Amino acid sequence: MLISVQALRGFAAWIVVGVHFMQLFFDFEAHNALEYLVADKGGIGVDIFFVISGFVIFLATADKPLTPWRFMLMRVARIVPAYWFYTLLMVLLVASMPSMFPYEHLEPSYVLMSLLFIAAPSEPGVEVYPLLGVGWTLNFEMLFYGLFSFALLVRESYRLWVVATLLYLVCYIGPVLGLASGFYSNGIVLEFLMGIVIGMLYRRGLCRARPWLPLLGIAAASIAVYHGADIPRALEWGVPSAIVVISCVTLEPYFQGSRFLKWLGDCSYSVYLIHVPVLAVGQFVAERLGINPYAMLLVCIVVTAVGAWGSYQWLEKRTYPALKRWFGVEERASLSRQKY
Template sequence: MLISVQALRALAAWMVVGHHVMQIFYNFEPDGPVGRVFVDQGAAGVDVFFVISGLVMYLSTADKDLTPRQFMTMRLMRIAPAYWFYTLLAALLLMVIPEAFPDERLGWTNFLLSLLFVASENPGGFGVYPTLNVGWTLNFEMLFYLLFAGALLFPLNARIAVVAFLLLCVCYGLTALGWISEFYRSELVFEFLLGMGVGMLYHRGWIRPGLWLPILAIAMALLAIYYWFGESQVLAWGVPGAVLVTAALSLERFAKNSRLLKALGDCSYSVYLLHTLVLMLGHYLAQRHSLNPHGVIAVCLVLIAGGSWASYRWIERAGYRH
């Protein structure tokens, strides 16, 4: 367990929370520099997530003799129970309090495909999103898992090339033929490869412990994320995200004994899954009862933190221990 990566995963999750706070409560119209950062750069947390996912998949299988079936079973037990729980909760809320989610609709086809991690058009008409909207990233994750499982049939040194080839075939070949949704024709999938590349470097011992050089790399990566508004999201956020992950690995010796950082990282997946539901309900109550939005946001953040801890302990851990 790399605690430095866990800490970075927690930071990425809370960046996304901040981004959605600005969306739900302020319609992406910040009134200060902090709000502007979350509006413009908060979504970069997803890119960091994808890089970390590639890293973890590479390192978690590098020294193990896993079959594709064993790998997929392990990944499903890790991510599916919590995702299914919050998808069911989202569907229930859409039925009971639809006014709290004015732009969303519940469609049973979309709901079932959401549970299967298959991308489909949301009934609300705002794009390809599952019932639990943030689950769109898990559709990419599941595709990556499937292709990575196939790559386990090849030697470790060939896996990055095999996954890259499969991603090109599926995301650009099959989408061009119309066999799968255009949703998967996205450059974001290559951020998984960046993470695998970092994992390979770490596994070979090429990422050394350090202090000042990793700190400098972190500063440069954050500046790149802040200032670079290029057309390519992979270049603007994915590559700096890979630099952040590499730097975090170099700083592992300073984080490895931190129980707080480990706990924050452990809860990060649940933070990501539940936060929009809490924020949407908070915004609905704030509007209905004319509550101070700043106070409501503070309460929502506390509920997200506490709820994610409970979710990790009683849903996530219960799922992947069996």
């Protein structure tokens, strides 16, 4: 894994933490320029994740004789254990402290659909969110993985077009025909394609330039996001995110050797999952005891960072190889390498 991508992944995760702090503690009501910036622009962390996902998945499958089934098993082994753990943690929190989560409910069908990455209303007629709120992005991720698995049946150079066609059919034609949820009719899915394009450029050795050019790209993307525009999200935030990702990839030689940045990336998935219950509990305690929100934020940051490190070490690192062995993925992969 490129250290630059790891660093960017960690940065994106902590931006999302800031957004949810503003949501839970201030209901997005900003009191200064920094709060406004986080509340109004911090959602771009998700867009960066999606671009990175397209980039990483394309590179991770290049030149590998993966079948669609084996690819999906590997994705399930990587994504599902931690997500299920924190979703079930939310079940326990909501069941034991319902006053802390007045808008959540625990109907078995809703919990099951949350666990299975199926888009469903959190309440009748209300926005589509799983029990663990950030799971809505994983619904898109799992859709992307499923569609990308079919692209493994064709040559590497055609995979972008296969995924693009399938995304169009599922996300835009499917809802019209009643074959897919309208939840997926979101231009944000185009950001996966942007990541694949960056992966193709990287594979061809085209992500090289003098440092001033990628730095200029990051500055231009930041200015574009700050000023914003009344255009679809894939253009307003997706394109700048893609520019930031390709710029960081180009700057990879300057990131190499940083153990701290690698650690940020390693723990980013657990940070993304664990911060929701941590902030929810922190907001509840701060409100009841009259604690300053920013004092509680510091506590939540420490708890999230320590908890994410433990989650990565004891949950992610242990379950992923264990499940791959259980699924028989590693053994089959080695046999495939011998065959080819």
